[in-house]
Amino acid sequence: MDSKYLIGVPEMDEQHATILKPVDRAKRVSGDEFEMNAVVMDLVSYAHSHLDQEEDFLKENGLVDFEKEHSKKHVLFRAKAMEIYDQFRDAADIDIKKKILYDIALFCEHWLIDHINVEDRAYAVLLHKKAKINRQ
Numbered sequence: 304m305d306s307k308y309l310i311g312v313p314e315m316d317e318q319h320a321t322i323l324k325p326v327d328r329a330k331r332v333s334g335d336e337f338e339m340n341a342v343v344m345d346l347v348s349y350a351h352s353h354l355d356q357e358e359d360f361l362k363e364n365g366l367v368d369f370e371k372e373h374s375k376k377h378v379l380f381r382a383k384a385m386e387i388y389d390q391f392r393d394a395a396d397i398d399i400k401k402k403i404l405y406d407i408a409l410f411c412e413h414w415l416i417d418h419i420n421v422e423d424r425a426y427a428v429l430l431h432k433k434a435k436i437n438r439q
């Protein structure tokens with residue numbers, strides 16, 4: 304993952320790097336159905352588990368009100384990701400599957416990078432400010 308996407312919260316930075324790996328793999332699949340299914344499953348499961356863990360992390364770190372708004376953005380992503388996943392699962396033709404997988408990868412890449420850079424960075428700033436106050 305490009306270091307410009309790091310938000311300075313190591314636990315979350317690590318998870319962001321993990322989700323972006325299957326996104327990259329999804330763009331380079333050969334067209335083998337087994338490989339495509341495995342990549343899409345990784346992508347969906349890593350993304351969902353990160354969003355769950357990030358929401359818990361925010362609440363555990365006292366950003367309860369922030370989390371309420373933040374999780375609404377996650378809900379929109381989950382819905383859109385599931386919609387495209389259903390299209391992938393139901394596509395009968397292997398070439399169509401490959402094209403849909405590529406679209407999933409692009410959608411996830413754009414959404415995630417934008418979300419990490421803006422929305423996730425916002426909680427990183429709040430947490431860093433909190434840590435600074437606690438140290439004083």
Ligand SMILES: [Fe+2]
Pocket residue numbers: 315319353357419423
């Ligand atoms: Fe995140």
Ligand SMILES: [Fe+2]
Pocket residue numbers: 357373377418422423
């Ligand atoms: Fe987030």
